[in-house]
Amino acid sequence: ANSINTKKMKTKWGSCNIQAKRIWLNLELAKKPFECMEYILVHELVHLLERHHNQRFRSLMDKHMPNWRERRDLLNSLPLAYEDWSY
Numbered sequence: 001a002n003s004i005n006t007k008k009m010k011t012k013w014g015s016c017n018i019q020a021k022r023i024w025l026n027l028e029l030a031k032k033p034f035e036c037m038e039y040i041l042v043h044e045l046v047h048l049l050e051r052h053h054n055q056r057f058r059s060l061m062d063k064h065m066p067n068w069r070e071r072r073d074l075l076n077s078l079p080l081a082y083e084d085w086s087y
Helices: 027-031 034-047 055-064 068-076
Strands: 003-007 014-017 022-026
Touching (some): 022 034, 034 055, 034 068
Parallel strands (some): 003 022
């Protein structure tokens, strides 16, 4: 990747611009277990090698992070954002 940045995202954990080799991570990942942020980073890096979520993508994920499915499930079990406006 040429750059990895963070920003507040409402519906995604991360994104990858393949042409610019730029990765964006959702700022909310800082509030999640480290394994979740690491999973999203590897997921987006793999998109630099394979654009689609096809068998090749899953094979690359298996190669670089064998337990990615458990990390994905952990992340998906958590809310996207914690917003508590009570005082």
